[in-house]
Amino acid sequence: MSIRVEDISYIYGKGSPFEKTALSHVDLTINKGEFIGVIGHTGSGKSTLIQHLNGLIHPTSGKVTIDGIDLAAKTKDAVSKRHSAGMVFQYPEHQLFEETVAQDIAFGPKNLGCDEEEVDKRVKSAMRFAGIDYEKFAGRSPFRLSGGQQRRVAIAGVIAMHPDFLILDEPSAGLDPIGRREIFSRIWDWYNKGVFSVILVSHNMDDIARLATRLLVMHKGKLVLDGDPMDIFLNHREELKECGVDAPPLTQTLQALKARGIPVPEDAKTTKEAIDRMAKMLGGKKSC
Ligand SMILES: Nc1ncnc2c1ncn2[C@@H]1O[C@H](COP(=O)(O)OP(=O)(O)OP(=O)(O)O)[C@@H](O)[C@H]1O
DSSP states (O other): OEEEEEEEEEEETTTSTTOEEEEEEEEEEEETTOEEEEEESTTSSHHHHHHHHTTSSOOSEEEEEETTEETTSOSHHHHHHHHTEEEEOSSGGGGOOSSSHHHHHHHHHHHTTOOHHHHHHHHHHHHHHHTOOHHHHTTSOGGGSOHHHHHHHHHHHHHTTOOSEEEEESTTTTOOHHHHHHHHHHHHHHHHTTSOEEEEEOSOHHHHHHHOSEEEEEETTEEEEEEOHHHHHHHOHHHHHHTTOOOOHHHHHHHHHHHTTOOOOTTOSSHHHHHHHHHHHTTOOOOO
16 A cells, blocks of 8 residues: 655645745655654645645645545545545644544544444544543543643544554644653554554654654755655755754764764664664663
C-alpha cells in the first residue's frame, strides 16, 4: 500500500490578486510501514502538503494517488482511499462536538457505514488504544475533560476509522511535557505494532529525530531533502540552516561525538535507536 504524490503544485487563490504558490513540483512515494517526519520553516508548505495526502485539497497540477486511485476522482474507490489516510489537525479537540465521548468517537465509523455492533467494537478498541477508560469516560461530555484527555478522544476518533496512514499536524501543540510524552509514546506503540504508518509534521526537532524513520524537509514549497533522519541531521546541517531549520540537540550531541572520533551508529533508523545502541555499548538503559 502506498501514497504517490506525483509532481504536485498547489496555488491558493489561483487567478486572484492574492494568489500564492504553496507547493511547487513535489514528488514522493510514501510506503506502508514508514514513520515520516515533515519539517521546514513556517510557511514552507508542510500543512498544504499533508492536506493533499487524504484528498482534503487537490493539487493545482499533478496528482495524488493511493494504490493507484486518484484521490481527486469522484468515485466510491477514491472516497474509500481518502478514508485510509486519517488526519489529526492541530488542536483536534476543537472539532469535538458530540454530547458524549463515545458518540464523538463513533461519528467516523458510523459515517463509514459500519453497523452498530462494529461501531461499538471500534469505539471500545480506539479508547483502549488511546488509554481512555471506557467505563469511566464513554458517557461523559468531552467538553469537561482536560486538554490532554480531549486530545486523546479526538485522536481516538481518527483511530476508530482504522486508517492505514495516520497524518498528524503538530499533535502535541499546547500540551504540557507529560501530555506530549504520553501522546507520542502511544503513537509510537501503535506504529510499532504495525497498526498504521505515520506522517508527522512538527516544529519539535527532538520528537521528529527520536521517532521518524524518514525525513522530508520542505523549503519555499519545495521538497528539498528526503532521506534518513540520521544522515540528514548529521551530514546536511548547512542545507538545513538554509531552510531555517536547526538540527535537534540530540543529533548535535551525536555529531560532536563523531567529530571527536567516537563512532556513532550512523546506520540507525532513528536517533532514538542510535542513542539506545550507544547506551548499550556503554552498558546503559534503553531510552523511552
Ligand atoms: N488558506 C490560505 N490562503 C492563502 N495562502 C495560504 C493559505 N494557507 C496557507 N497559505 C500560504 O501558503 C504557504 C504554505 O503554507 P503552509 O501552511 O502549508 O505552511 P507550513 O509549512 O505548514 O507553515 P506552519 O509551519 O506555519 O504551519 C504560506 O506562504 C502560507 O501563507
